[in-house]
Amino acid sequence: LNKDKAKELLKKSGAENLKLKLVYRNDKKTLENQALVVKENLKDIGIDVELKGLEANAFFKQIDDPSKADFDLIFNAYLMGNEPDAYKEVFMTNGAFNASRYNNKKLDDLWNKAAVETDKTKREEIYKTIQKELIEDMPVYPICYSNATIAVNKNVGGIKEAKTAPIYMFQDLSKLYMIEK
Numbered sequence: 001l002n003k004d005k006a007k008e009l010l011k012k013s014g015a016e017n018l019k020l021k022l023v024y025r026n027d028k029k030t031l032e033n034q035a036l037v038v039k040e041n042l043k044d045i046g047i048d049v050e051l052k053g054l055e056a057n058a059f060f061k062q063i064d065d066p067s068k069a070d071f072d073l074i075f076n077a078y079l080m081g082n083e084p085d086a087y088k089e090v091f092m093t094n095g096a097f098n099a100s101r102y103n104n105k106k107l108d109d110l111w112n113k114a115a116v117e118t119d120k121t122k123r124e125e126i127y128k129t130i131q132k133e134l135i136e137d138m139p140v141y142p143i144c145y146s147n148a149t150i151a152v153n154k155n156v157g158g159i160k161e162a163k164t165a166p167i168y169m170f171q172d173l174s175k176l177y178m179i180e181k
Contacts, residue, residue, distance in 0.1 A: 006045040018047045023062060024075035026053030034144065035075050049073075063099040074099050084127045085115055091134060102139035155179045 010018070020042070024035045032053060039049040052071070054062070059076075062069050076099060078090065088111040089095040093103045110130050117123040161175040 001041055001044075003045050010046060019050070020047060020072040021050045021052060021070065022073040022075055023052045023054055023059065023071040025056055025059045027056055028077065031075055031077060038075070038143075063097075066101065084130070085111075088115070091130075091139065100139045102137070104133065104137060104139075107133055155181070 010016075022035055022038065024031045026032060035051050035053075039051055042049050062071060063074065063076075078097070089097045090099075091102055091104075091107060092098060092111050093105070093108050107130060110126055110133070114123055114126040114130065117126060155178055157177050157179045158175040163175075
């Protein structure tokens with residue numbers, strides 16, 4: 001964080017005495033700690049942030065229903081796997097997890113095109129285009145990545161073949177099997 005540059009940009013934009021409400025899920029201590037750090041960082045550049053921790057149901061009601069939204073910033077965590085298609089629900093105009101209300105018709109078309117493209121190389125190029133557009137627009141601002149821990153019993157085999165993935169733990173549960181003693 002370049003505080004001097006941030007202050008300069010705020011001044012240049014004419015933004016003064018900014019007060020923002022940041023909501024986060026209070027059932028996740030990590031999110032609360034991260035929200036506190038963000039609040040302090042923004043305070044250092046002259047932005048006052050009110051933190052509001054919400055229980056999960058109240059939090060998601062604010063995301064799901066714009067008429068109930070009472071926030072300027074939202075702090076959430078997503079666990080995604082390696083499949084880029086999983087991200088469309090965060091970034092498509094009508095995506096189930098589009099808390100930012102991001103709306104980009106060009107990207108919506110690209111997500112839909114990628115979902116049906118069978119040529120691996122062409123599909124990869126579509127996702128690269130999507131990624132470039134998201135970097136340009138920045139509808140969300142990722143700040144960290146967490147590691148996940150998965151515990152299994154020594155009597156379960158096929159772990160490597162099942163390929164662990166953050167969003168759903170394993171890409172292919174059919175590869176798991178019980179080891180006989």
